[in-house]
Amino acid sequence: xxxxxxxxxxxGLTGCAGDQLTILNCEDRxxxxxxxxxxxxxxxxxxxxxxxELDIALVEGSVSTRSDEESVxxxxxxxxxxxxxxxxxxxxxxxxxxxxxxxxxxxxxQVYGNRSVSSNAALQSRxxxxxxxxxxxxxxxxIHKEQFLALLSRLALGSTPEFHRAPVCLExxxxxxxxxxxxxxxxxxxxxxxxxxxxCPTCNLPCVGCWxxxxxxNCWSEWNLLLDKDYDRNIIMQxxxxxxxTGFIQFFNTMKKERT
Amino acid sequence: xxxxxxxxxxxIPFLQFISQERELxxxxxxxxxxxxxxxxxxxxxxxxxxxxxxPPKKVIIPQQFNMFRVTGLGYESDYSHAVKxxxxxxxxxxxxxLLILDKLFMQDHPDPYYIEARRNTLILGLSCWPDEHCxxxxxxxxxxxxxxxxxxxxxEHSYLVWVGSSAGDDLIKLKPEFFEQKPTDQxxxxxxxMQIERDTSYKTKINFISMPDLMELKYNETFWEKMGRAxxxxxxxxxxxxxxxxxxxxxxxxxxxxxxxxxRYWDSCTLCEYSEVAEGVNFRKNCADRLRLxxxxxxxxxxxxxxxxxxxxxGRCLLTCPVDINVLTVSKSLQGKxxxxxxxxxxxxxxxDKSSK
Numbered sequence: 001x002x003x004x005x006x007x008x009x010x011x012g013l014t015g016c017a018g019d020q021l022t023i024l025n026c027e028d029r030x031x032x033x034x035x036x037x038x039x040x041x042x043x044x045x046x047x048x049x050x051x052x053e054l055d056i057a058l059v060e061g062s063v064s065t066r067s068d069e070e071s072v073x074x075x076x077x078x079x080x081x082x083x084x085x086x087x088x089x090x091x092x093x094x095x096x097x098x099x100x101x102x103x104x105x106x107x108x109x110q111v112y113g114n115r116s117v118s119s120n121a122a123l124q125s126r127x128x129x130x131x132x133x134x135x136x137x138x139x140x141x142x143i144h145k146e147q148f149l150a151l152l153s154r155l156a157l158g159s160t161p162e163f164h165r166a167p168v169c170l171e172x173x174x175x176x177x178x179x180x181x182x183x184x185x186x187x188x189x190x191x192x193x194x195x196x197x198x199x200c201p202t203c204n205l206p207c208v209g210c211w212x213x214x215x216x217x218n219c220w221s222e223w224n225l226l227l228d229k230d231y232d233r234n235i236i237m238q239x240x241x242x243x244x245x246t247g248f249i250q251f252f253n254t255m256k257k258e259r260t
Numbered sequence: 261x262x263x264x265x266x267x268x269x270x271x272i273p274f275l276q277f278i279s280q281e282r283e284l285x286x287x288x289x290x291x292x293x294x295x296x297x298x299x300x301x302x303x304x305x306x307x308x309x310x311x312x313x314x315p316p317k318k319v320i321i322p323q324q325f326n327m328f329r330v331t332g333l334g335y336e337s338d339y340s341h342a343v344k345x346x347x348x349x350x351x352x353x354x355x356x357x358l359l360i361l362d363k364l365f366m367q368d369h370p371d372p373y374y375i376e377a378r379r380n381t382l383i384l385g386l387s388c389w390p391d392e393h394c395x396x397x398x399x400x401x402x403x404x405x406x407x408x409x410x411x412x413x414x415x416e417h418s419y420l421v422w423v424g425s426s427a428g429d430d431l432i433k434l435k436p437e438f439f440e441q442k443p444t445d446q447x448x449x450x451x452x453x454m455q456i457e458r459d460t461s462y463k464t465k466i467n468f469i470s471m472p473d474l475m476e477l478k479y480n481e482t483f484w485e486k487m488g489r490a491x492x493x494x495x496x497x498x499x500x501x502x503x504x505x506x507x508x509x510x511x512x513x514x515x516x517x518x519x520x521x522x523x524r525y526w527d528s529c530t531l532c533e534y535s536e537v538a539e540g541v542n543f544r545k546n547c548a549d550r551l552r553l554x555x556x557x558x559x560x561x562x563x564x565x566x567x568x569x570x571x572x573x574x575g576r577c578l579l580t581c582p583v584d585i586n587v588l589t590v591s592k593s594l595q596g597k598x599x600x601x602x603x604x605x606x607x608x609x610x611x612x613d614k615s616s617k
Contacts, residue, residue: 026516033516083308162510164525165533169494174323174526176313181495181582190492190582204291216532218547221490221583224606257597 005038006156009054011075012044013068014095014125015061017084018142020044023058026145054079056155058138062088062245064095064125076132081155083136085148088163088211090137092245095125100256102216108209127245136161139193141210141243147195164194167214170206172198180206184229186239191217191248208239213247220251261405262423264414264432265440265447271419272302274438278431279346282382285319286348287312296347303540306347307414310391316354319347320377323499326431327373327426329511331543340428342377345375348384352404353572355385357502359407359569360562364505368419373524382427386412390462393575395588397462401572402588415450464578464590468559468569475560483593483604490583490603491530491614497585498528500576506534529553555590562608 012020017110024045026033041049041066045171057079078080084090096116105125112122138151138161151161169179169190175198180187187206189198193214200207219240226236237255284299287306294309296319314323319480324478328597350358358378364372376409382490385408396402404411409428412419420443431440473567486529486559498504508527513520527534530551535544562570584601 029516036515122375149514149516150512153513157513158514159513164508164510164527167492168487168493169495169496170499170526170528170531173314173496173499176290176293177578178293179582182580190494216493218490218492219493221606225583225602227297228602257577 007055009041009057011059013061014064015088019060022142037117062092062125066121081135082132085138087141089128089248090139091212092127095246129255139212166194172201175202177201209243213244264421265443266419282344284346326596327522329521345381351388351400353574355404355407356401356572360503383408387413394465394576395464396573398466399573460469471559484548487603489608495528496580497577498591500580503570
């Protein structure tokens with residue numbers, strides 16, 4: 001174990017562990033990678049984990065319990081950089097669908113009633129950035145192998161990870177697909193970060209937004225376009241909320257204000 | 261320019277013969293979409309298509325490709341996209357599109373990746389018939405007199421073949437027995453009638469002559485803001501435009517393989533990141549500014565430099581933009597006409613949303 005090697009930790013909060021699995025799925029390339037860096041902690045891959053100082057922490061999952069919160073604060077305190085991997089860590093994921101506090105309280109009561117939960121209390125699910133500083137984001141559901149390797153390589157070489165900020169539509173056109181919105185299909189391509197290679201539209205299925213909200217997404221125009229195509233506002237909202245976590249919260253708040 | 265004649269049934273055998281040592285790319289139908297693709301089954305070539313989803317620029321400069329690879333030993337250029345090709349079935353407007361790209365990539369700032377691929381690609385044009393979205397007559401790109409090696413004009417039972425270059429003549433010489441050296445008087449008559457009929461079939465018309473002036477005079481009109489509010493920022497207009505040429509490069513290092521590569525891919529000036537510089541400063545943060553740049557470039561700036569618009573009237577933007585921002589609606593707005601378009605009826609603020617149920 002060389003002192004110069006980058007010390008890395010891979011952690012999972014609340015999520016499906018699919019992003020950690022994707023890292024393991026790099027298979028033969030992983031061996032080379034793990035020779036280059038020093039993997040201090042990676043519970044899914046090994047048992048002798050050292051919870052010490054790190055250069056890079058890769059964190060999957062959203063913060064959904066008290067212990068998630070404690071872990072992520074602890075990880076942040078002992079790492080140089082923190083990378084949120086997967087949409088749960090980046091935006092909260094599906095479990096953050098109840099963005100309104102009253103909705104969350106209702107849901108909590110339905111599940112737990114009045115019982116007091118002692119060991120690991122559930123919180124309203126939030127992305128990692130709601131608790132600690134996040135240096136880099138690697139979205140995806142799950143993350144993409146190549147993008148993960150490219151990110152880690154850049155960090156290992158001391159440079160900044162680079163992402164092309166574009167919506168799924170760009171990659172969809174590269175794949176030579178007809179626009180599904182033009183065929184009146186409820187497609188979230190324009191609102192969703194590129195990176196998946198437009199897999200779903202290429203199979204003639206609409207984008208559901210699993211790569212997470214695109215930074216410059218024009219929710220207002222997409223929303224009205226779908227209303228214009230006779231979609232019900234509740235359906236549109238459901239679709240937009242499924243994977244966006246807290247990403248479109250500002251837009252939904254505006255819409256809510258407008259209704260009241 | 262020599263004009264010869266080819267019987268229709270001899271076209272596919274001719275294409276098969278000349279593509280023995282070159283890749284043949286032509287329009288084909290794949291999952292209901294018409295695209296340019298590498299031809300393996302020659303019977304699949306779509307001779308009657310109006311337009312392909314992506315323009316033929318993809319055959320010269322692919323959507324994404326590796327420019328070079330770096331290893332511990334040095335670096336190696338990658339010109340695998342620039343193999344010898346024949347591009348068949350390209351219509352006059354799209355040939356004009358390539359001629360516009362030539363100006364950008366081959367003159368002031370020569371781009372070796374474009375030049376190499378362009379030089380290795382023979383252009384075999386094919387005549388076409390307009391649909392309701394074509395407006396190549398307005399851009400004067402419905403006919404072509406340069407930029408091809410061979411050009412096939414469809415006359416029902418045969419093709420009149422214009423030989424545009426010595427490389428094209430060499431192709432003919434591979435199978436001279438396929439061709440008749442002299443078209444008949446009837447052929448010439450048929451060709452003349454065909455041209456007249458085709459030229460009067462363009463339903464979409466745009467007056468481009470006034471565009472540079474209108475662009476200047478209406479630079480601050482409110483319709484730009486309206487379009488900016490509606491633009492989904494998807495970049496599709498740039499992808500499907502035969503003259504859009506913006507690209508980005510990204511370096512990927514792979515420590516697991518101890519290599520690095522530089523990837524180049526199509527980009528769009530309508531994306532916010534495109535105009536971002538150091539420290540996150542952005543010259544065109546507002547979407548309306550980016551759209552105005554796109555149209556100013558095509559309908560004003562390009563005309564100032566090269567004497568013609570950077571639009572070839574292919575109609576792809578009309579069919580692609582989900583919110584109706586395209587050359588037709590923009591030019592109508594510039595001319596002060598009423599435009600029925602999604603961007604024009606999108607409510608202004610959330611509180612103006614009348615369509616809520």
